Amino acid sequence: MGNARSTFCPSSTKRAGPSEWFRSTTLETGGFDPVDGPASVYAPARGPGSWNFDWLLPEAATRVYSLGRWAFVDALRLAGASGRRVLLPEFICREVLAALAEVEAKPVYYPVSPGLGLAADPGALPEAKAVVAVDYFGFPQNLAPFEEYCRRTGAVLIEDNAHGALSRDGSGVPLGGRAPLGVFSPRKTVSIPDGGALAVNAANRFPPLPGPLPFTGRTPGLASFGKRRALRTIATGLGPRWTLRVIGLLRALRRLKDGRELPAPDPDGERRIPIPPEPGPAQRHGFPQDPDSEVRRRRSLYAFCAERLVGTAARPVFKELPEGTSPYGFPFRAAPEDLASIEAALAAEGLFSLPWPDLPNEVSPRAPAHYRNIRLVHFQW
Numbered sequence: 001m002g003n004a005r006s007t008f009c010p011s012s013t014k015r016a017g018p019s020e021w022f023r024s025t026t027l028e029t030g031g032f033d034p035v036d037g038p039a040s041v042y043a044p045a046r047g048p049g050s051w052n053f054d055w056l057l058p059e060a061a062t063r064v065y066s067l068g069r070w071a072f073v074d075a076l077r078l079a080g081a082s083g084r085r086v087l088l089p090e091f092i093c094r095e096v097l098a099a100l101a102e103v104e105a106k107p108v109y110y111p112v113s114p115g116l117g118l119a120a121d122p123g124a125l126p127e128a129k130a131v132v133a134v135d136y137f138g139f140p141q142n143l144a145p146f147e148e149y150c151r152r153t154g155a156v157l158i159e160d161n162a163h164g165a166l167s168r169d170g171s172g173v174p175l176g177g178r179a180p181l182g183v184f185s186p187r188k189t190v191s192i193p194d195g196g197a198l199a200v201n202a203a204n205r206f207p208p209l210p211g212p213l214p215f216t217g218r219t220p221g222l223a224s225f226g227k228r229r230a231l232r233t234i235a236t237g238l239g240p241r242w243t244l245r246v247i248g249l250l251r252a253l254r255r256l257k258d259g260r261e262l263p264a265p266d267p268d269g270e271r272r273i274p275i276p277p278e279p280g281p282a283q284r285h286g287f288p289q290d291p292d293s294e295v296r297r298r299r300s301l302y303a304f305c306a307e308r309l310v311g312t313a314a315r316p317v318f319k320e321l322p323e324g325t326s327p328y329g330f331p332f333r334a335a336p337e338d339l340a341s342i343e344a345a346l347a348a349e350g351l352f353s354l355p356w357p358d359l360p361n362e363v364s365p366r367a368p369a370h371y372r373n374i375r376l377v378h379f380q381w
Contacts, residue, residue: 037304038240038350040297042381044191044289052286053184053197056165057177060199063209066217068162068185068196070277072099075181075198076130078206079156081105084129087155091116091371092134093357096160097270105129109363114370116317117142122149130156135175137376138164138298138328139318143178156180156205165189166295168324177201188328189294190287191380194280217278240350247352247381265358295326301379305330305351312345313338317374330377331356333370346377353377 053062065071076082082103088096091112100107108126113119116136122145125131133146143157150157161167161176162185168174176182180202187195194217200206238246258264266274302321309316309332317331332353334342346352353375359367 037301039243040301041351041379042240042243044297044380045293046191046288050286050288051166051291053199055286056174057182057199057201060177060182060201061203061209062200063198063212064279064283065196065198065213065277066194066275066279067187067273067277068183069095069099069273071183071185071196071198072096072158072160073102073273073277074209075158075183076100076103076105078181078200078209079130079158081129081156085126087125087128087131087149089118089132089134090359090363090367091136091357092132092160092360094360095266095269095358096132097360098273101271102273107360107362109360112371118145122146123152125149127153128155130158132158132160133179134160134162135164135167137317137331138167138175138326140167140169140175140178140322140325146179158183163188163328164326166291166298166326170322170324172324180205186283186287188380189326190289192280192282192287194275195283195287196279213278215279215281215284217276217280241347242350244347244350244352269358270361298326298328298379302327302330304349305346305377308345308349308351309342312342314342327379328376329379331374332377333373334375335373339375342375351377 053060053064063071063074065074076086076099082105084105085108086100086105088107088109089112090109097107108128110125111119116134116139118133131146131149133141133143135141138161141159143159146157149155157179159176159179159182161182164175165184165186166189169178176184176199178201180200182199182201184197184199185195186192186197198209200209266272299321306316309330314332314334317333321327330353332342343352356374356376359371363371
């Protein structure tokens with residue numbers, strides 16, 4: 001992206017353990033711009049450029065959908081996995097399973113390490129028709145062990161890049177474009193009410209994609225998105241701290257009404273995709289954010305969070321922010337007893353974190369601690 005390299009090396013901290021993690025973090029941010037600070041989480045800039053998947057992956061055949069889960073459905077069909085076994089990471093959002101249910105595929109799981117890589121010998125994994133590798137939080141997954149597995153079993157590799165539509169690996173290859181099939185969820189990168197995409201990066205291996213879906217989808221969550229958009233229009237004037245207070249008030253009102261501050265997980269989330277596959281009209285003309293500016297904004301926010309959490313008990317999941325990575329947010333680990341002080345440090349800057357993910361029902365009862373202690377500071381509200 002043409003940014004100058006800088007090494008983040010904070011001064012003295014209260015706790016030696018966490019600070020060592022941050023001191024080892026090399027950040028290429030091009031400097032910190034207040035415009036890219038916490039206020040941009042609530043009111044990200046639009047334009048002057050735009051992008052779409054034809055620009056991002058010019059050699060791939062692409063198709064857009066209302067949600068990334070529908071892109072997964074077509075990926076599984078192309079991989080020949082309908083009614084077959086699909087190998088998934090244990091550490092994954094439970095809603096992904098709805099795509100498997102749509103094609104009657106059976107999930108089998110592989111373990112994930114604390115560093116979010118494969119925690120098993122590829123030669124010992126069970127055979128499956130397709131295997132999913134996840135680029136967690138927009139950071140590039142090491143695909144080598146998955147490619148080894150595919151050579152042994154003949155499985156099709158699907159790269160799940162729901163979190164990093166603008167991320168690239170160290171060689172400059174877009175994430176989601178490194179495997180035969182790539183799945184995206186651009187609504188997690190740009191401010192749109194819906195959005196999913198499938199990239200067929202090895203078109204000679206698969207039947208042609210069906211024609212494009214019409215942009216006629218109606219998102220059930222559009223009203224909620226509209227409320228957020230209304231709040232974004234005043235967020236610049238309010239500033240991030242007051243915007244966070246308004247959000248806290250809205251959550252308190254929800255708690256009085258429903259007994260919960262946040263929406264409850266969909267009880268049918270593993271069995272049903274909640275909306276049809278047709279994308280909404282917001283995707284018709286591409287995504288209204290300049291890609292270079294958006295990558296800079298996210299990298300700048302990552303550096304900001306790293307600096308502000310020095311001295312707390314937060315431990316970043318990733319020790320480095322690799323060149324080319326456009327982070328979904330700032331993921332960190334924390335013990336329950338340390339959350340209050342960490343959230344206070346974030347709230348002082350108008351930020352907050354949420355736990356991630358809601359694990360599959362089959363995995364949750366036996367999940368190790370490192371699946372349960374991750375929280376994420378989102379870079380787009």
